[in-house]
Amino acid sequence: MREKKPLLSIEDLVIKFQLKDQIVEVIKGLSLNLYKGESLAIVGESGAGKSVLVKSLIGVLDKNGWIDAGKILYKGMDIAKFKSEDEWLKIRGKEIAMVFQEPMTALNPLRTIGSQVEEAIVLHQGLRGREARKEAIRILEDVGIKDADKLYKRYPHEFSGGMRQRVVIAIALACKPQILICDEPTTALDVTIQAQILKLLNRLQEEYNLTILYISHDLGVVAKVAHRVAVMYKGKIIEVGNVKDIFYRPKDPYTISLLSKLP
Numbered sequence: 109m110r111e112k113k114p115l116l117s118i119e120d121l122v123i124k125f126q127l128k129d130q131i132v133e134v135i136k137g138l139s140l141n142l143y144k145g146e147s148l149a150i151v152g153e154s155g156a157g158k159s160v161l162v163k164s165l166i167g168v169l170d171k172n173g174w175i176d177a178g179k180i181l182y183k184g185m186d187i188a189k190f191k192s193e194d195e196w197l198k199i200r201g202k203e204i205a206m207v208f209q210e211p212m213t214a215l216n217p218l219r220t221i222g223s224q225v226e227e228a229i230v231l232h233q234g235l236r237g238r239e240a241r242k243e244a245i246r247i248l249e250d251v252g253i254k255d256a257d258k259l260y261k262r263y264p265h266e267f268s269g270g271m272r273q274r275v276v277i278a279i280a281l282a283c284k285p286q287i288l289i290c291d292e293p294t295t296a297l298d299v300t301i302q303a304q305i306l307k308l309l310n311r312l313q314e315e316y317n318l319t320i321l322y323i324s325h326d327l328g329v330v331a332k333v334a335h336r337v338a339v340m341y342k343g344k345i346i347e348v349g350n351v352k353d354i355f356y357r358p359k360d361p362y363t364i365s366l367l368s369k370l371p
C-alpha cells in the first residue's frame with residue numbers, strides 16, 4: 109500500500125510566535141513523512157504543538173506566528189514558502205482539508221447545514237443547482253445523516269455534537285481533498301459517539317481514497333484507527349512506528365510513559 113515517496117514531507121520545521129516581549133519556538137525542528145493512503149496519528153500531550161503544526165500545513169497559523177525554517181513538501185512545492193492567501197487557497201480544502209475538534213468553529217451558525225455542504229460542492233466540484241444539491245444530500249447520507257433531504261434546511265444548533273461533526277466531515281469531503289487532517293476530531297464528543305465517528309472516518313478513508321493525519325492526545329483512541337503513530341513531545345517527533353511497534357516495543361521513555369497512562 110505504501111509508496112516509497114511520501115505524499116507530504118515535513119523537514120526540520122521550525123515555527124515561532126511573537127509574544128509581547130519575547131519570541132517562543134513551538135515547533136523545534138520537526139520532521140515527518142506522510143504516505144499516500146495511510147492513516148498516521150500524531151500523539152502527544154496537550155501543549156506539545158500538534159495544532160500549531162497542522163495549522164501550518166494549511167496556512168492558518170495565528171497572526172503572531174511564522175515558519176522560521178524548514179520545508180513542507182507537497183506535490184513538488186514547498187508550501188512552507190507560501191506567502192499569499194491566493195497560494196494557500198489552492199491547497200486549503202482542495203488538497204488538504206481539516207476537521208477540527210469543535211465542529212461549531214467550522215460551521216456557520218447562521219446558515220443551514222445543507223447550504224454549507226452545497227457551497228463546498230459548487231466551489232470545488234463545479235456542480236450547480238439541482239445537481240449540487242443532489243450531491244450534497246448524497247455526501248450527507250454517506251457520512252451517516254439519514255433523511256438528509258429532510259434535514260437539509262436545519263441549522264447547526266439543531267444538531268447534536270456528533271451530527272455536527274458529521275456535517276463538518278461532509279464539507280471536507282465535498283472539497284475532494286487528498287489529505288484529511290483530523291485534529292482531535294472526537295475529543296469534544298462522548299465515548300459512544302466518538303467510536304461511531306472513528307468508524308465512519310475509517311470507512312470514508314477507503315471509499316474516498318484518503319490519506320488521513322489524525323491528531324490526538326489519546327494513544328488509546330488513535331490505536332483503533334491509525335496504521336502508524338508518531339509521538340510528539342515539546343515540538344518534535346521523538347518516535348514513529350507502526351501501531352503495534354509503538355504499543356508493544358516502544359523505544360523512547362516518553363512513549364513508555366504515555367503508554368503507562370492508558371487504562
Ligand SMILES: Nc1ncnc2c1ncn2[C@@H]1O[C@H](COP(=O)(O)OP(=O)(O)O)[C@@H](O)[C@H]1O
Nearest residue numbers: 125134153154155156157158159160161170172
Ligand atoms: N498564537 C500563539 N501565540 C503564542 N503561543 C502560541 C500560539 N498558539 C499556540 N501557542 C503555544 O504553542 C504551544 C502548542 O500549542 P498547540 O499546538 O495548541 O498544542 P496541542 O495542540 O499539542 O495541545 C502551546 O504552548 C501554546 O501556548
Ligand SMILES: [Mg+2]
Nearest residue numbers: 158159160292
Ligand atoms: Mg491541539
